[in-house]
Amino acid sequence: MASISSLGVGSGLDLSGLLDQLRAAERQKLQPITAQKTQEQGKISAYGRLQSGLSKLQDAVAKLNDGGLYQSLSASVQGEGMTATTTEEASPGRYEVTVTHTARAGSLASTGVADLETTQIAADAIDPKLTVTFGDDTTKDIALTPGATLEEIRDAVNADAEAGVDASIIFDGADHRLVLSSRESGADAGVKDMAFSGLEGGVTLAGDPDTHQPGRDALLDINGIEITSTTNTVEGAIQGVTLTLDPSASGETMSLVVERDRESVKEAVTAFVDAYNEMKSTVGRMTNVTGDAETAGELVGDRTVRNVESQLSRNLVDPVAGGDITMLSQLGISLQANGRLEMDADKLDEALADNPQALVDFFAGDSEEAGMAGRLEGTLGRMLGDDGTIQSAISSSETQVSSLERRYDRTEQSIERTIDRYRKQFSQLDGLIAQMNSVSSYLGQQLTMLNNQFSQN
Template identity: 65%
Template sequence: MASISALGVGSGLDLTGLLDQLRAAERQKLQPIVAQRTQEQAKISAYGRLQSALNKFQDATAKLNDPKLYQGLTTQVRGDGMTATASATATPGNYEVEVLNTARAGSVATTRVTDSSAALAGPNASLELSFGDGTTRTVTFDEGATLADMRNAINADADAGVNASIIFDGQGHRLVLSSRESGVDAGVTGVSFAGLSDPGALAEDTAARQAGRDAELNINGITITSATNRVEGAIQGVTLELSADSAGKTLGVTVQRDTESLKEAIQGFVSAYNEMKSTIGRMTAVGTDSTSAGELIGDRVIRSIESRLSRDLTDIVPGGDITMMSQLGISLRPNGRLELDESKLDEAIATNQQAVADFFAGDSKEAGLAGRLEDSMKRFLGDDGLIKSSITSSETRIESLKDRFERMERTIDRSIERYRRQFGQLDMMMAQMNSMSAYLSQQFDIMNAQLGRKR
């Protein structure tokens, strides 16, 4: 008998449908593996979010552990026409700055040239420039150079000390030379041309000379001069920038501790900690189903982190006037979050900023509260820390579950193939039996017909 190519053809039974049901039933064995793999993937994602929140808290903590935060100074200028910037070497104080003069660059202009395209330079033409410090500099020109060529040659000479331009005064063209730097010493004081094709064609117009000038200030009764309008060192650690309209003005400068940046850093510390706690709260929330429950309920890593941070925050910080966060207006609430009393913090910063620095930063990188927390953060976030170890562990379990899933699939495929062969054999047997039944029925019918005719 020929083999049966489709299940159920020989027997008339829905063996294909039965095989599909058996396959579906067998594949139910894969669901626990899929569920475990999904759970581990959700944990990895949650650890990533936790890592991000801890990184933000670590950054906020690092700011408080930086001594520069407590040494920072700010400046305030009363009046317009000047700005002031303080460096770490400045000291707090109040200063009265009277601006007598601002610095300016010197300039000279030449006599007019009617035709700007005319050749002015002879074979050995040159320009000698004189400056306020008594030095001179020489610029040479190519033979046949025009006024524009001379301008270009001067500007191309890095050592010329002046910038050249051409202006038209309504009657002719003039070469204007302006000092590249401001101040008396750098100011150009005179020019002299030599080797011109017409000796009288170009000369200095002494009436159009502007001498270089130093800035002059009176700071708390002391006269200060500066070659530029950027005055450095007159007030230790403070740089003053004068604008053109500051001359004749008396301005006030106050240098003081940068308490605002310190307060913002502490506020950022509290905010980052609370944000991290909110992230942990969502990950450990007990829900009514798998979609609303947190991914890390009962996770030992979460318990370790919360326990360590709580201990870090509440333990006394020895060695200073401030030993507990509560003295700064920071309290740890029953819900695990920090609460900040800004008025109490303002008072602590205003009355004893050094004590605030000692509490957070201490006398070494590890001594204060911030140093203690940074050490904990390294344990959590380091290459061998809790977070990365947990992620690696989940990734390893996912790989193991993947292998288990593939092995189970192969086992199921073998079982289904065995069922298929058995159903095929059953189908063939049923087909043979049906064929035999039809044959016997036919023979019985023939015999009955013969017996009937004999009667």
């Protein structure tokens, strides 16, 4: 208990100040409890950050343990005007693609109209319509409104979701023309003709054949085989591969290579190394020994952290049996003295090019937990599970925090009872000192009177 300043005597005694000092001294009993609670709360926060780092590592390991990663293909194009994507149905191969011309939508303009305000459809027309003929000779009737102008005809076409064409108006410098453009590309979907019924007397609105631009299929050659497509997205010509042609591709010859997607595998391995190193950095900050309790890591000497690091390190260095590659070091990945991983990208590229199957056997193996990634995934699963290592540590600290809170409350109540007892005692003391002062004052008066009597005699 902290020292208490000397008490005064008589009426000079500061009982309130003394009581405050006693309270402050008693409340020092709470400081160790608060310090322990802060320490446990710091541990909970640190365990949460460790959990987050391990979860990120778990995601990276899961990708390496997915056999599909090593079976995926990528497509690369040499030349301008075409892109390619693959699906799981694709197979490795090399192709030469020559594009004669790309697909386009057809269009047709009407004969000219001098004044947009002029009525084109008779006001008394019965069921007037615009009939559009397409490249495959199918037709589509679009209902028009009696008394409609060219602009209202345009609006009626665009309002019809099933029209198969979009309408616009172009001014050629002398007249206004209604232009119909196919909503889809290809020869069959292209606009071929337009015809109106219910026209106003004297109106000769019709399709102008001189403006006709027929729809066109894309025409290309793949390794000597002629291919047509109604759109510039060519699907099915090469199984599992989709080609997308740009209008600039017409007349171009390009090379297409479909091969194992080494880059995705390399990215997955790099992500694993980065996630592991990030987790190690997190652990390093949590276990940093500075000699100062205020700046040291929250988990210095923590058994849970030691177990986590030990298990992960063992998973990384233990050989994987059954394949040409048995150690991470054969892939250019080495475990450094500080516990971090270092990757030689050139050596990894060499392994990917020379023996990709060995990479599959090492990381994914022939079963879910056979390869190194599977082994790590199992370990991380046990650490991060609902009853795993990390959650158990968090629960233990949370239990400790609850216990400390109850202990704090009990101690605080005990302190208040002690202060109440002091207050009562001081009150009694105050009364006793007051009484003694009164007696002292009376005796002083009596002595003074006696002294005066003796002096008079």
